[in-house]
Structures are given as structure tokens and as C-alpha cells.
Amino acid sequence: MSRVSSRLQGLDFQQAVVYFGFLAIFLFFAVTLYDDGFLTQRNLTNIVLQTAPATIMAVGLVFALSAGEIDLSFGSIVAVSALSCAVALQSFPLPVGVLVGLGVGVAIGAFNGVLVAYFKLPSFLVTLATMGLFAGIARSMTNLRSVPVMNDTFTGLFGSGKLFSIPSLVIWTVIGVAVGHLIYRHTRFGAHVLATGDNPRAAQVSGIKVARVRLYVLMICGGCAGLAGLLYAGRLQAAKYTLGESDLMTVIAAVIVGGTALNGGKGSVVGALLGSLLMGMLNNGLILMNLKVSDQMIVRGLIILIAVAVSLRDTSR
Amino acid sequence: MSDQDVLSLTNIHKAFGGVVAIEDFSLNLKAGEVVALVGDNGAGKSTLIKIISGVYSPTSGDILLDGQKTDFRDASAARANGVEVVYQDLALADQQPVYMNMFLGRELTKGPLNLLDKARMRQETQELVDELDVRIPSASSTISDLSGGQRQGIAIARATHWASKLVLLDEPTAALGVAETARVEALIEQLKAKDLAILIISHSLDQVFRLSDRICVLRRGKQIGVRETKSTDKNEIVSMITGVA
Ligand SMILES: Nc1ncnc2c1ncn2[C@@H]1O[C@H](COP(=O)(O)OP(=O)(O)OP(=O)(O)O)[C@@H](O)[C@H]1O
Numbered sequence: 001m002s003r004v005s006s007r008l009q010g011l012d013f014q015q016a017v018v019y020f021g022f023l024a025i026f027l028f029f030a031v032t033l034y035d036d037g038f039l040t041q042r043n044l045t046n047i048v049l050q051t052a053p054a055t056i057m058a059v060g061l062v063f064a065l066s067a068g069e070i071d072l073s074f075g076s077i078v079a080v081s082a083l084s085c086a087v088a089l090q091s092f093p094l095p096v097g098v099l100v101g102l103g104v105g106v107a108i109g110a111f112n113g114v115l116v117a118y119f120k121l122p123s124f125l126v127t128l129a130t131m132g133l134f135a136g137i138a139r140s141m142t143n144l145r146s147v148p149v150m151n152d153t154f155t156g157l158f159g160s161g162k163l164f165s166i167p168s169l170v171i172w173t174v175i176g177v178a179v180g181h182l183i184y185r186h187t188r189f190g191a192h193v194l195a196t197g198d199n200p201r202a203a204q205v206s207g208i209k210v211a212r213v214r215l216y217v218l219m220i221c222g223g224c225a226g227l228a229g230l231l232y233a234g235r236l237q238a239a240k241y242t243l244g245e246s247d248l249m250t251v252i253a254a255v256i257v258g259g260t261a262l263n264g265g266k267g268s269v270v271g272a273l274l275g276s277l278l279m280g281m282l283n284n285g286l287i288l289m290n291l292k293v294s295d296q297m298i299v300r301g302l303i304i305l306i307a308v309a310v311s312l313r314d315t316s317r
Numbered sequence: 318m319s320d321q322d323v324l325s326l327t328n329i330h331k332a333f334g335g336v337v338a339i340e341d342f343s344l345n346l347k348a349g350e351v352v353a354l355v356g357d358n359g360a361g362k363s364t365l366i367k368i369i370s371g372v373y374s375p376t377s378g379d380i381l382l383d384g385q386k387t388d389f390r391d392a393s394a395a396r397a398n399g400v401e402v403v404y405q406d407l408a409l410a411d412q413q414p415v416y417m418n419m420f421l422g423r424e425l426t427k428g429p430l431n432l433l434d435k436a437r438m439r440q441e442t443q444e445l446v447d448e449l450d451v452r453i454p455s456a457s458s459t460i461s462d463l464s465g466g467q468r469q470g471i472a473i474a475r476a477t478h479w480a481s482k483l484v485l486l487d488e489p490t491a492a493l494g495v496a497e498t499a500r501v502e503a504l505i506e507q508l509k510a511k512d513l514a515i516l517i518i519s520h521s522l523d524q525v526f527r528l529s530d531r532i533c534v535l536r537r538g539k540q541i542g543v544r545e546t547k548s549t550d551k552n553e554i555v556s557m558i559t560g561v562a
């Protein structure tokens with residue numbers, strides 16, 4: 001009984017917004033874009049496949065925001081990781097390429113994290129700077145050229161492959177969200193992340209190593225961006241400096257709409273998944289509507305603005 | 318119980334840069350004893366509590382806990398040694414449920430994956446608040462939905478749960494109404510009955526006279542004196558605090 005009522009209390013307005021917004025936009029497109037094939041299984045599957053990298057990045061960002069930090073550099077990390085992996089795959093076997101891709105992501109995250117946790121620099125400024133820094137590095141790594149990925153096992157594993165007829169990108173999404181949710185909600189580390197973002201002083205005097213928490217959340221962001229880079233490289237069978245470039249706004253919006261607080265202490269991994277799918281649906285619908293790219297950007301910007309405003313509305317006032 | 322002092326402070330000095338916050342402070346506390354620390358704003362009371370709890374280290378002087386010299390590196394080292402603090406500015410994580418605050422930094426886990434044992438934390442929290450008669454809607458309530466008195470009740474309940482030797486309270490009833498204050502004072506009596514040593518800071522002399530066995534007066538970092546509560550009166554304490562005879 002009390003269990004159930006506490007569950008219901010936990011499902012507060014901010015969390016509920018994403019469910020209703022999701023349904024509303026889905027129904028809207030289902031009706032208005034029915035003739036354009038929005039509801040076909042192929043189109044719906046496509047939405048999930050296309051959002052897979054953004055969903056993985058969103059999972060990472062939930063940890064950073066919940067700890068009271070932010071990562072703006074994950075888009076650039078995606079590009080550097082994907083390129084490093086693609087280059088490595090040209091001369092080394094698959095496990096090396098994967099490890100390089102993920103390792104580069106985690107290492108850049110650690111770089112951000114050390115500056116934030118131990119040099120006490122604000123994560124907003126650190127990651128704003130490293131966003132530019134690593135975008136530049138991504139461009140110079142291969143002189144703006146794209147690097148093809150010929151390894152069929154790799155493109156199957158991280159792109160077009162299937163397991164029991166489930167696309168691998170769907171499997172990665174499910175794994176990423178499930179593991180993220182488990183760590184976030186059901187481990188001491190997850191509790192320490194939330195406490196650090198909520199009240200760092202209280203966390204500190206309670207024996208929580210807040211600096212280490214800050215380092216780890218940024219490493220998680222970097223690792224997730226690395227995995228997103230692998231998924232992009234796998235799906236497109238190539239890596240390029242532009243990968244991840246345009247994901248910043250979408251991913252932040254997905255996470256906020258999904259019920260994660262911008263200033264820490266509160267969040268949801270499952271909400272971030274729904275937020276990400278919502279953003280994917282929006283992209284897809286606007287394309288099916290045959291809007292010009294410029295109009296797509298305007299409409300998307302406005303809808304994100306509304307979605308974020310609604311989900312951040314303080315219901316206690 | 319032995320007669321050994323739970324806490325013994327000798328010649329504690331603390332300076333922040335050039336500012337001397339505590340000068341030559343010495344005090345002993347026994348189990349089951351309540352000592353009140355009084356003094357005007359800025360006298361150094363909170364600083365002293367932070368020194369005992371490991372938040373600051375003293376510039377010089379010795380801190381003995383159960384006769385053992387201690388040098389806590391941080392607050393968690395003090396906690397591990399049975400010293401709990403209720404801070405002036407509550408150290409609660411507002412957006413988390415009561416039970417997570419009760420176990421903050423000491424979460425219970427279960428199973429091979431060491432996953433959080435939320436059910437047990439919830440249950441133990443409920444038992445504790447019931448026992449101490451802290452009236453909250455439930456152990457799963459979010460802290461920010463509680464009143465000031467309820468929050469203070471949680472902070473004290475947490476200290477009660479974890480303290481094995483010493484509880485330090487920094488103005489635990491400063492923001493509370495009459496009824497809540499009475500409730501918190503009853504909690505403090507329960508701590509005393511559990512044979513814990515208690516050091517409490519308060520600006521309410523009525524409260525100090527209700528709760529304490531001894532009163533220690535600080536003025537601008539200097540220890541003015543310690544009196545048995547039974548054998549002093551408010552006038553004497555007030556003149557010690559203000560320096561006006
Ligand atoms: N971290 C610090 N750095 C520098 N000076 C400090 C610091 N903490 C306290 N002080 C100074 O030490 C003195 C004592 O402060 P403290 O907070 O201990 O006073 P208090 O007795 O608790 O006062 P109140 O009754 O207002 O809570 C003050 O002059 C204060 O400015």
C-alpha cells in the first residue's frame with residue numbers, strides 16, 4: 001500500500017510531462033502524417049535507430065546534470081572517438097578499435113573531470129572550452145576527410161546488424177538505458193551523484209567524496225559519447241568530424257524534458273530515453289512534413305522551448 | 318560506565334589567517350552530560366563545533382575522544398568515531414527522500430551487485446522516526462515537502478541513529494516554533510538518557526537552563542568561564558556573555 005502510494009507520489013508533474021508530451025506529439029503526427037507514412041513500422045523503427053546515439057549521450061548527461069555539473073563537449077567527443085576508432089580499425093582488429101573509441105571518450109571525460117573536480121573550475125566553462133578544442137582536433141585529425149569503416153563485424157555490431165531480428169542499435173539503446181537506470185537508481189554511486197548535486201556540503205560532511213563523484217560523472221559522459229561515436233560510425237560505415245556536431249541542443253532538451261533538473265539533485269534515465277525518442281519523432285515528423293531545413297530548425301527550436309518551459313514549470317507556485 | 322571523559326579539549330586555538338576565532342579553549346564532557354555553549358554572534362561557537370567534528374583542524378591544542386588523541390581529517394572520520402553533528406544550516410539533501418538522508422553516505426546495500434536496499438532503509442527510518450515521535454507523512458517523503466521542525470527532527474534523528482559517543486548541536490531550535498522546540502528538546506533529553514555526551518549551542522537562555530548540566534561562555538573567541546547550571550542564574554550568564562557586570 002504505502003509502496004504504491006509512494007510510487008505515485010514519485011511520479012510528479014515534471015516526470016509526467018514527458019509521457020503526455022510524447023503521447024500528444026505521437027498522436028498529432030500519427031493523424032496529420034498518416035498518409036506520409038509516419039505510422040509505418042519502417043518509419044517508427046527508423047526513428048528509434050536514428051535516436052540511438054542521442055539516447056546514449058542523454059543517459060550520460062543525466063549523470064552530469066544530476067551531480068550539479070554539465071557537459072557541453074560530448075558532441076565533439078563523439079567525433080574524436082568515432083574518428084579514432086575508424087583509424088584504428090584500418091590497421092587493428094575490432095576489439096582494439098572499440099577500445100580506442102571508448103577509451104578516447106572516457107579519457108576526454110576524465111580531462112574535463114579533473115579540471116572540474118580538482119582544479120575547481122566550473123564545468124560549464126571547462127566543457128565549453130573543450131567543446132571547441134576537441135571539435136578542432138576532430139577536424140585536424142584527418143584533415144576534414146571522412147574515414148570509411150570497412151570492418152563488417154564492426155558495422156554489424158554497432159550499425160546495421162541484428163540479433164534475433166532485433167536491430168543492434170535498439171539493443172544498444174536498451175542496454176544503455178537499463179544499465180544507466182540501474183546505476184542511477186539502485187547503487188550507492190547513484191545516490192551519491194544525486195546528493196552531490198542536491199547539497200554538496202551535506203554530501204561532503206556525510207562522507208561522500210564529492211570531487212570523485214564529479215570526476216566520475218564527466219567520465220561517464222565521455223564514455224557515453226564514445227559509445228555514441230561507435231554507433232554513428234557503425235551505422236554510417238564511416239567517421240567524420242561532423243558526427244555529433246548538431247546533437248548538443250537535442251540531447252540537452254531530451255534530458256530536461258525527461259525530468260532531469262538543470263541544477264542537480266533530480267533526474268530520470270528512463271525519462272531521458274522518452275525525451276530522446278520525442279526529439280527523434282519531432283525531427284522525423286518535420287522532415288515528413290516537407291518543411292525547408294530552415295523552417296524545420298525554427299519549428300524545432302520553438303517546440304523545444306515550449307517543452308522545456310512546461311517541464312521546468314515549478315508546480316508549487 | 319567509566320568516569321572517563323568522552324570528550325576532552327585542551328588549549329584549543331584556531332586562527333583564520335590573521336583572525337583569531339578561538340583562543341585557548343579547554344573543556345571536558347562526560348557521557349550523559351549536556352553542556353551548553355553560549356555567546357554572542359561571532360563568538361566562535363560554530364567554529365568550535367566544526368573543530369571537534371573535523372571540518373576544521375585546530376591551529377594548536379589537543380582533542381581527546383574517550384581518552385584517545387584524535388586528529389580527524391574530515392567530518393566523515395569524526396562520524397566513523399561516533400561523533401555526530403546537527404549543523405546550524407541543516408545538512409540535508411532537500412530533493413531526496415527522508416530515508417536517503419537518514420543513510421546519506423552510509424547507504425545499505427544487498428545482493429551480489431551491492432544494490433541499494435531501499436526497503437530496509439525505508440523501514441529502519443520509519444522505525445526510528447516512530448520511536449522518536451518525529452511526525453512526518455512517511456519515510457519516503459521528500460525533505461523539501463517538510464516543515465522546518467520536521468526537518469530538524471530528521472537531522473536530530475539521524476544524529477541519534479549514528480552517534481555512539483558524542484552529539485554536537487548547533488542552534489537546533491533557532492528557526493522553530495514553540496511546539497516544535499519542545500519536541501526537539503524532548504529528543505535531546507532522549508539522547509542524554511542514552512548516555513551520549515551532548516554539546517549544544519543555543520541563543521535561548523531559557524532553553525539552556527532547561528536542558529544543560531553545565532554552561533560554557535565564549536566571548537570573541539575567549540573562554541569566559543564554565544558554570545554548573547544548578548548553581549548559576551541568567552543574570553550571571555548574561556553578564557559573562559556581554560562582559561557587562
Ligand atoms: N571559514 C572562516 N574563515 C574566516 N573567518 C571565519 C571562518 N569561519 C568563521 N570565521 C570567523 O570566526 C568568528 C566566529 O564565527 P562563528 O561562526 O564560530 O560564530 P558563532 O559563535 O557561531 O556565531 P553565531 O551565533 O552568529 O552563529 C567570526 O568572526 C567569523 O567571521
Ligand SMILES: [Mg+2]
Binds near residue numbers: 362363364405
Ligand atoms: Mg554559529
